[in-house]
Amino acid sequence: MSTSPISGRYHHGDLRRALLDAAMEMLEAEGAAGLGLRELARVVGVSAAAPYRHFDSKIALLEALAITGYQRFSRMMGEAERDSAPEQRIATMGQTYVRFALANPNLFRLMFSPDLKRDNRPGLRMAADAAFDTLRAVTAALPEGDKRIAALKAWAQVHGLAVLLLDGQIALRPNEDIGALIAAVLADKTGFDAA
Amino acid sequence: MSTSPISGRYHHGDLRRALLDAAMEMLEAEGAAGLGLRELARVVGVSAAAPYRHFDSKIALLEALAITGYQRFSRMMGEAERDSAPEQRIATMGQTYVRFALANPNLFRLMFSPDLKRDNRPGLRMAADAAFDTLRAVTAALPEGDKRIAALKAWAQVHGLAVLLLDGQIALRPNEDIGALIAAVLADKTGFDAA
């Protein structure tokens, strides 16, 4: 896959890539808090100061990871949109949303981390907006009622389900299929208004 | 309120309380990541090692904060339950849930932090279970359909709404009332199943 020209060794010109690849691995293994810049440099085999030639700060490195997270997310949501009939698009995309979160828990958490939003760099905002535009487009095609409310409701349901499953707050029953659970929750028509 | 016997000064016996109070302030001001044990000791006016006479580790201190968070949450949910008619209980409690999150953003995040769940101490589990039991009781009283699905749906909706508002992903429109938004999302009866 990789086209490293000379040997199997890293960093004759692509230290940036090497850092990002190793960082993504460390992120999924230990979470953003456990991702140390010095440890990362050690893993890649470079001095502690070297990463600063490629990233302004730790937060900038994390932002780069989050952006590729949003890109993967966008691609998967786009495929889900194309590969499903209009009537079941929202259900299919909801499935994709939750499955992405469960497959990449720490990357998903990083994408929604308030620490990243805090010093909002434009790159992150753009990647996030692009990702959520897919959702907006689909919910805008809903037939009846207040579309903004329906869209927020769909997003909240799916995001809440993802987060609660991620944190282990919702336990799956033995042999229970995640897909079936998501579908059931999305399809349920219970309204919780007064009377 | 406090019955400090001699002067207004801290730590003639209640360093633990002083640490917890200062830590809660630092938590809401800067988030769990910005809460340093050494800084905390400095603020309270004590040596860096002193907190270790009262808490095994930083994570133990955070756990204590999260537990009082769950207790406040339980109390508010209990009041919401008592003070509302059965038919509007779920709506009122949903309001309370989201308002609690918005009023105590960093405490709410800490309560659901995976770092805390990781080394699960019994105290945290108990406090969390007690808090969510209020929710379970109310959704169990629902009339029709699959109650577990309806309960998960209600929880996911409300939790998702809280988290997305907290992270600034959902923007309120000018002059828009949060209560009205929550009510609208909860009451909406759109189902997202295929056809």
Next chain:
DNA sequence: ACCTGAACACCGTTCAAGT
């Protein structure tokens, strides 16, 4: 019983200096 001082093994970040 409760707290301090000093130490250990770490951080993120900067900066002169090397090639």
Next chain:
DNA sequence: ACCTGAACACCGTTCAAGT
């Protein structure tokens, strides 16, 4: 242009020692 070595100002945690 890209990387290193050494330093600065921090961490969380431990432990002997003080009162």
